[in-house]
Amino acid sequence: MMKLLRLLKPYRVLVSFVLLFVFLQSLSDLYLPTLLADIVDKGVVQGDNPYIWKIGGFMLLIALVGGLCSIGASYLSAKSAGGFGRDLRSRVFAHVEKYSLHEFDQIGTASLITRTTNDITQVQQVLMMMMRVMVAAPMMCFGGIIMALYKDAHLSLIIIAIVPILALVILGVVSRGVPLFKVMQVKIDKLNLVLRENLTGIRVIRSFNRTKHEQGRFNDANMDLTDTAIKVNRIMATLMPVMMLVMNFASLFIIWFGGLRIESGNMQVGDLMAFIQYAWQIMFALIFASMMFVMIPRASASATRINEVLNTVPDIYDPAGIPRRANASDSAAGLPSVSSGELAFNNVSFHYPGAEMPALSDISFTASAGEVTAIIGGTGSGKSTLINLIPRFYDVSGGSITVGGVDVREMTQESLRAGIGLVPQKAVLFTGSIADNIRFGKSDATDEELRHAAEVAQAYDFISEMKEGFDAPIAQGGTNVSGGQKQRLSIARALVRRPSIYLFDDSFSALDFKTDAKLRAALRSETTEATVLIVAQRVSTVMDADRIIVLDDGRISAIGTHRELLQSSTVYREIVTSQLSEEEIA
Incomplete structure (x- = not known):
């Protein structure tokens, strides 16, 4: 996953601001319980209303700054993560276009679609969350512990004892969930494969009355994925209840022993209230961290699959070992080109x-x-x-x-x-107009060139009979024209290229x-x-x-x-x- 994070380099300024905003938000969250303690101990207990209004107004200002920082961090993290996802999808698509047919056969079309969409989305979501949690969670956890120690060192022993327990719970759950996340992505590939075969082969399936058979195949793949998803979610679902149980027991002990320390005069009521808030901040920081630990394994599995695509070296290379790449200046570079048709x-x-x-x-x-x-x-x-x-x-x-x-x-x-002008065995047309499909062979072809290519390909007659002529729409896969018409349009596409x-x-x-x-x-x-x-x-x-x-x-x-x-x-x-x-x- 670290290899993919290098694509964040163009967004380093945005990421820096996200981290700054999260840092300021965490500071405001850590400062508020101390102000609350002052209001209780110096304002409420002593009946000093002006002090309450003064500190209360300051608390509102700190909360407002923290809220604005939170909004800014959310916006910038979404923007940078979205840009990262867009760039990664473009990079994967561009790399896949360099593949020879062997690589397509090796990885599979259904898997390539899943990796370009679902897997990149998984990484993008984790990245957006990571930018906020990677600063907030450690700072809230360790900052909370420091502030809790400052308020009462003896009572802090409860928190220090609870943190390792929570860490072990997180580790145990995550270690069981990681392998299942990897299996899930493979089973999503299988589901996509069955679905794609069903949609592309629907005519054959219906003509041979194999609809029920295909429904059974889809149900098997769907249930296989569902069973794995239920299993992994059941494991992950145990995390939150266990952590909440531990946190509530921690709160119970804090209130119990805190009350004893107040009774003995070693602690004030406001400090106990602040201490409880710091304890909850520490616990919530660990919850946020645990959520990351839940999402990172799946994102890590997805990142591995994306890297497999990016690291797959095409079998076919251009001269001097350069992977296939569009290059309009081959002649200028001294590389041979097709000048003779022999x-x-x-x-x-x-x-x-x-x-x-x-x-x-x-x-x-x-x-x-x-x-x-x-x-x-x-x-x-x-x-x-x-x-x-x-x-x-x-x-x-x-x-x-x-x-x-x-x-x-x-x-x-x-x-x-x-x-080369290739007309493949299976005529392939693309969504757009008839003119768009013929211009696929030559993007700057004039209307006269289109007409001439269509006449030679014996396609002009049926094109001219259409209401919109060359602007007539072609459906996905050319489903709104006959097989012979598709072949003639494919031939015209090759002819216009000359x-x-x-x-x-x-x-x-x-x-x-x-x-x-x-x-x-x-x-x-x-x-x-x-x-x-x-x-x-x-x-x-x-x-x-x-x-x-x-x-x-x-x-x-x-x-x-x-x-x-x-x-x-x-x-x-x-x-x-x-x-x-x-x-x-x-």
Whole structure:
């Protein structure tokens, strides 16, 4: 947790004022019982009304100053803790954006969401409380003991005897609660995972009538978390009653022995009243400390989880071991960028982390600018994996991938991806308008560029039919447009970028044959100077390509044109005959 507190550095002035205000508030609280003792002993007992009014007015002034300091401390602590939480969330989000897909798989999306929200909130709340209690509790405790000793040293032995008992109670409760707080955060991850799967897969769940099954999964995860929460809260709930019991017994002994000392003339009534208040201040300081001890274990567990995210080093790095980072001046820095679209795989192999078998083995081919290279193969043959290696979502396990003769690992990831237009297998749209989604490929694209990209992607017709046209809203995940419309908008997003390399990962699967053919014809004239890679399941999508690569079980089975492969490749011929009739093949 101490590592995270370094993020408080920009707020050190605010924190200093918080500590100052808390210090002044504690001084006022410690001074008030002494003034009360003076009013009783010198004013009430002696019947000196002017003295009562004088000291009473002074007490009101001290209380007012203490109240203002308390308000100031509350405001500034909330402001600095809120800023800390905002900065930490931004830092975690920025770091997670540097992750390769391997780190996302390793930690899990549900866990990353929990760590960015719930865990940071836990730390933020404790920090806000800590800034006040870390000064107030020790000062009230030790200051109260000093003032109590000043009032009556003999009676103070009761307080001195009680403090270790309270400390042992706090230690015992906290030592049992800490492990359970860590378990709770893991179970919140599990609950989020089940909930996220249920919400994202609701269509599949309902279509297979698995609603009750998913309800059972959620209830199991929910009850598991609830049982742990009840257990840890039951342990923590014992803290307050035990401390109050000890404090009340302490008060009983103080009044008893204090009365005896007043009777013997060794103590005055006002001093006893002040002594009781100091005793309660000491006890409440310990209660505040115990509350911190209750909250710190959970915050500590959360801080550990946040640090795991921040300390996770991405597998994929930019040149010279620099972690991935946006850098608009790669060319000025002498780093290579995508200037030519020629793409080459040189004996590439790839293993997914933890996998026993390679996903790709000994892949070698060249895709030149102005050509269309198609990749086809059975399910699980490695087509999408091959595409994911080009923008370095994963790094190759062996061999190399070059763009314009330069190894992609020698480029910064931003400069590499700036030259790539990717249309993923699953079309992804974002909340906003149609124009916002197409401009995701090029933020400064003009209206004319948007229109042109939409026309080439065969999306302009359905966009123009919408009431608001390019300003028509897109719901979260693109749920208010069809699958084919989502694919065409995703293609337009890549086209507006005008990259050197186009990667279409089975991006025409939701299109009818007529739209597919029109789109590919439009792409031909649009990508005359770019390298185009098309991954497809349909033979009709790839048969006009300049080069077709047939993948089989992670290896290249054959390379050639449609006509050549019909003669030379058994695998390709089987795919073709399963989709086309004899007349279509001929």
